[in-house]
Amino acid sequence: MSAPAGVGVDRVGELTAVAAARWGDRECARFGEITLTFSGLHQWAGAIAADLVSRGVGRGDRVMMLLVNRIEVLAVSAAAWRIGAVAVPVVAIYRTHELKTIVRDCRPAAVVTAVRLAERCLADELDSCLAAAGIEPMARYLVDDDGPRGEWEPLPGRETPVPGLTLPDPSAPEQECLRLYTSGSTSAPKGVRLHSRSVIFGAEQFRHRLGIGEADTGLALAPVAHIAGLLAALLVPLTCGARAVLLPRWEVAAAVRVIHDERVTWSLGAAVFLKDMVEEYERRRVEGLHVLNFFVSGGANTAPELIERAQALGMWAARTYGMTEAAGVVTLAPRDAPLKRRARWDGQLADNAEARVVDEAGRPVPPGAEGVITIRGTQLALGYTDPELNRAQFNAERWFDTGDIGFVTADGWVRITGRAKDIINRGGEKFSSVDIEHVLHRHPGVAAAAVIPVPDERLGEAVCAFVVPRPRTPPPTPEQLASFMLTQDLAKAKIPTEWRIVDALPRTASGKIQKHLLRAAAVGKPS
Structure with missing residues (x-):
């Protein structure tokens, strides 16, 4: 094709x-x-x-x-x-x-x-x-x-x-x-x-890999201030002539109706959107609704079974690996990729993209071996506004340390197996655990706090907080803590939905909190 x-x-x-x-x-x-x-x-x-x-x-x-x-x-x-x-x-x-x-x-x-x-x-x-x-x-x-x-x-x-x-001329490509x-x-x-070449490249991958063009209609269901929403709503249409339909907010029943009425053919976003749509289509199977043709789902939080359920409904769906720093597209499965690949791998490297997997010392490992994934290519951002972050994540050869752990095959297929960064991905929104902890520490009844992601069936990850109350004071309740966080003008999506009030946090001899032990405790697994 x-x-x-x-x-x-x-x-x-x-x-x-x-x-x-x-x-x-x-x-x-x-x-x-x-x-x-x-x-x-x-x-x-x-x-x-x-x-x-x-x-x-x-x-x-x-x-x-x-x-x-x-x-x-x-x-x-x-x-x-x-x-x-x-x-x-x-x-x-x-x-x-x-x-x-x-x-x-x-x-x-x-x-x-x-x-x-x-x-x-x-x-x-x-x-x-x-x-x-x-x-x-x-x-x-x-x-x-x-x-x-x-x-x-x-x-x-x-x-x-x-x-x-x-008017002045537009900025140069770089x-x-x-x-x-x-x-x-x-x-x-x-x-x-991000620069012009990166965002245009990211948009054109949907034309190259999926054949999106003038006959297609995309659904912008993610915020347009996200790279996923901006791709669907503006950048892909401007590069291939497709039209876009913007949703004001995510409501699955309304989205499915818009998909039917507007004959929407494709979309992309977090796994929570795909899960909601698949369940809605399964529930309303007898109504003869037009089903979305293609959905590109954000990464490792997408269960293989969900891709298979989408296929049974007549929807081509695929896991993908993207990030803002790469104009939203590190990998994208080609249209002819078999179901097993689309369901169990996180896409194939985008055109011109390179990936190098390294060990803890930064040494490259053989294809198929697990390690930290580093990337470079046309779609890679110029960098961050913070020079310290640039020094931490870009090396002299412009390899970008994604902080994600996984495999890359010799033919460019990627599978993410874990994350080194201390962030929470809640339905496609990425939050810093440290930021939430800082707000919790403002509460007068909190002596210490640690925040971790925990699995969530719908959103992929939820926010879980471990809180140590101050001695000789009544411990704050989860409801009191959540109410306090609202008064701090924190984004509501960052407020924990799971709470653990504990006597102490596990720490190393140097005082660093051992979050791997908290993760094991949160999901009920032995450490």
């Missing part, structure tokens, strides 16, 4: 112009009743880009978006790319606890948000974080019409004419164009700096 033709550009800021010339008035994206053509996206992005430039925003400046899934994220990202600025979409689950760190690191020249999200006032939260960091953006935009609000102004709309303003914040082994969200 030959892949559909690509766009043939290597600067992400050129994508909307090329896509508009090729696919014009064909639908590019849909969000509820709102539709956007390829030409419409290009025109809207141009209007926003011109407004940004008129306010002084230019090359290399960061344009930060704090939004849930909305079609405006696509237009603002494309606008930033058009003028050589850096698009910085931020997941809206982050609250001021995380946003203060992101704002200080990002130092945005422009910010885009909504006034409200449920009980939260996002504009006020951003104002507070910007003031704390001493940052005065050149532009503050609101996507909802809630009347005047201080320094915030409405984002230029879809019908805004493009003024006759000369310059930063996209920054995504992801929690890892450190306590603060990490800023990952």
